[in-house]
Amino acid sequence: MLAAADLTRTYRNGTTALKHVSAEFAPGSITAIVGGSGCGKSTLLRLLGGLDRPDGGEVFFDGEPVLRPHPAIGVVFQEPRLMPWLTNAANVEFGLSELPRALRRERAAAAMALVGLHAVGERWPKELSGGQAQRVAIARALVAGPSVLLLDEPFSALDSFTRSTLHEHLLDLWRDIGLTVVIVTHDLDEALTLADRILVMKPYPGQIAARFDVDLERPRRRGTRALEAIRQQIADLIVTTANVESLTS
Amino acid sequence: MTSTLPLAAHADARVQTRRPAVGGRRIALPLGWILPIALALAWEGAVRSGWSNGRLMPPPSRIAETLWALAVSGELAAHVVATSVRVAWGFAAGATVGILAGALTGAVPLARRLLDPTIQALRAIPSIAWVPLFILWFGIFETSKIVLIAAGVFFPVYLGVASAVLSVDRRIVEVGRAFRLSRPALVRRVLLPAILPQTVTALRTGLGLGWMFVVAAEFMGASEGLGYLLVDGQQLGKADQIVAAILVFAALGKLSDAGLAAASEPFLRWQDRHQDGI
Numbered sequence: 084m085l086a087a088a089d090l091t092r093t094y095r096n097g098t099t100a101l102k103h104v105s106a107e108f109a110p111g112s113i114t115a116i117v118g119g120s121g122c123g124k125s126t127l128l129r130l131l132g133g134l135d136r137p138d139g140g141e142v143f144f145d146g147e148p149v150l151r152p153h154p155a156i157g158v159v160f161q162e163p164r165l166m167p168w169l170t171n172a173a174n175v176e177f178g179l180s181e182l183p184r185a186l187r188r189e190r191a192a193a194a195m196a197l198v199g200l201h202a203v204g205e206r207w208p209k210e211l212s213g214g215q216a217q218r219v220a221i222a223r224a225l226v227a228g229p230s231v232l233l234l235d236e237p238f239s240a241l242d243s244f245t246r247s248t249l250h251e252h253l254l255d256l257w258r259d260i261g262l263t264v265v266i267v268t269h270d271l272d273e274a275l276t277l278a279d280r281i282l283v284m285k286p287y288p289g290q291i292a293a294r295f296d297v298d299l300e301r302p303r304r305r306g307t308r309a310l311e312a313i314r315q316q317i318a319d320l321i322v323t324t325a326n327v328e329s330l331t332s
Numbered sequence: 333m334t335s336t337l338p339l340a341a342h343a344d345a346r347v348q349t350r351r352p353a354v355g356g357r358r359i360a361l362p363l364g365w366i367l368p369i370a371l372a373l374a375w376e377g378a379v380r381s382g383w384s385n386g387r388l389m390p391p392p393s394r395i396a397e398t399l400w401a402l403a404v405s406g407e408l409a410a411h412v413v414a415t416s417v418r419v420a421w422g423f424a425a426g427a428t429v430g431i432l433a434g435a436l437t438g439a440v441p442l443a444r445r446l447l448d449p450t451i452q453a454l455r456a457i458p459s460i461a462w463v464p465l466f467i468l469w470f471g472i473f474e475t476s477k478i479v480l481i482a483a484g485v486f487f488p489v490y491l492g493v494a495s496a497v498l499s500v501d502r503r504i505v506e507v508g509r510a511f512r513l514s515r516p517a518l519v520r521r522v523l524l525p526a527i528l529p530q531t532v533t534a535l536r537t538g539l540g541l542g543w544m545f546v547v548a549a550e551f552m553g554a555s556e557g558l559g560y561l562l563v564d565g566q567q568l569g570k571a572d573q574i575v576a577a578i579l580v581f582a583a584l585g586k587l588s589d590a591g592l593a594a595a596s597e598p599f600l601r602w603q604d605r606h607q608d609g610i
Contacts, residue, residue: 134510152510164507168525168602178511180521209604 084110085231091139092126100126102288113264115274115281119325123289124267125235132158132233157224161236163216165208172204175222194226199252214245234266250276275310276303283317285324292324390572398572414557415546422481423542427535430489438497455487463552477549484545485538492534496527532596536589543585
């Protein structure tokens with residue numbers, strides 16, 4: 084299990100991005116982290132992924148401290164961040180350098196099929212649409228077979244249709260592989276569509292303001308009374324914490 | 333002297349790839365030839381019609397005759413080989429040191445703070461100012477010439493590589509870290525491919541400067557080489573020989589630049605370039 088224990092992160096400029104943040108991410112769950120700008124969502128995700136070190140507290144995976152990027156934790160960034168000099172297939176293979184070439188190719192093809200991409204492996208990233216590029220990035224994160232997938236606003240730059248399609252792909256992957264998913268988003272609808280649990284963060288310093296369990300069947304239809312009730316509570320909370328901070332700061 | 337700017341070569345490539353493909357091959361309109369051919373024909377006509385005597389600026393036909401005579405006697409080949417070998421050695425040395433120093437100052441902040449200010453100050457010194465010192469240090473023969481060319485090549489390559497390393501996208505480097513690449517693997521798999529386009533541009537600029545500096549080097553007292561042909565032509569009042577040598581410089585510069593561009597092209601196909609102009 085992935086867990087954050089009492090994390091604090093202060094940047095060189097003195098900004099405390101996170102203060103005493105603790106959370107546990109149950110195996111096979113989908114957790115969405117939401118909140119206004121500057122509330123430390125992405126900082127928390129980077130710490131969970133071992134991409135940054137906390138000033139206080141620790142991240143644990145299966146009881147072991149995460150001190151650097153962990154092979155069982157895949158990360159998908161806000162932008163696809165594909166290597167433009169590698170073909171799409173080679174981008175997916177990027178995380179498998181220690182394996183023989185034939186095996187790498189086989190696994191990369193399987194990972195691309197998993198995200199619904201076929202016949203683009205030998206093309207360049209520049210030839211992909213935004214949605215396709217992000218799917219290649221997801222395949223790259225999945226190719227080494229992680230048990231946790233961290234996603235940092237991965238669909239924010241995509242149109243609503245592509246976003247919905249990728250939500251379905253992500254849910255299919257989650258069901259098929261049994262992944263633990265942690266997704267940072269500022270889109271409440273996205274959080275409500277995907278997550279079992281939503282962590283709402285507040286800024287200055289970044290802390291978890293509330294946790295909401297979303298015990299609703301999937302697929303979830305927007306606009307239903309139950310979803311709207313949770314949505315309204317979260318939206319009110321985000322506005323309140325932002326207003327309180329702006330009044331006190 | 334010649335310095336084919338990479339930009340011009342890219343522009344050529346754009347013009348050539350604009351034409352529709354016929355039978356699987358693209359038709360390249362040689363637009364770049366129109367202006368020089370028109371100027372040559374106009375000047376030939378001006379001399380033949382008596383408008384100019386062509387003494388200080390000979391007509392193309394006389395230059396062609398001089399070139400032919402130099403080629404038939406074997407003299408031209410000897411001069412071309414001498415100059416090309418100097419440029420090759422100077423370019424190899426200057427580019428190697430430039431790449432290493434640029435990579436070092438680009439990647440290591442301490443090295444940047446220690447070395448870059450001095451290198452930037454040295455860069456501001458006019459190339460010709462080095463000539464007396466290089467002759468004192470390395471003598472009048474080949475070493476001083478090659479060192480001068482290497483100095484000319486070094487600065488643009490250094491600057492290009494250092495700025496390329498500094499401008500590598502932090503987010504791409506983070507992907508490498510996310511996949512637990514070791515530092516050498518990060519350099520090999522992320523940094524080097526990322527800086528390749530700017531490095532190629534820097535090398536092409538350096539090569540162009542190498543052809544410029546070889547002239548200054550051969551003015552230092554060479555007994556063969558295209559620079560020697562220039563000096564000899566000036567001393568004997570042979571304008572046709574001077575222009576012939578200049579044209580050979582232009583051809584060699586263009587050919588070497590095209591060779592470098594062609595050699596690098598397979599490694600840069602991934603670039604997302606605008607092909608049709610702005």
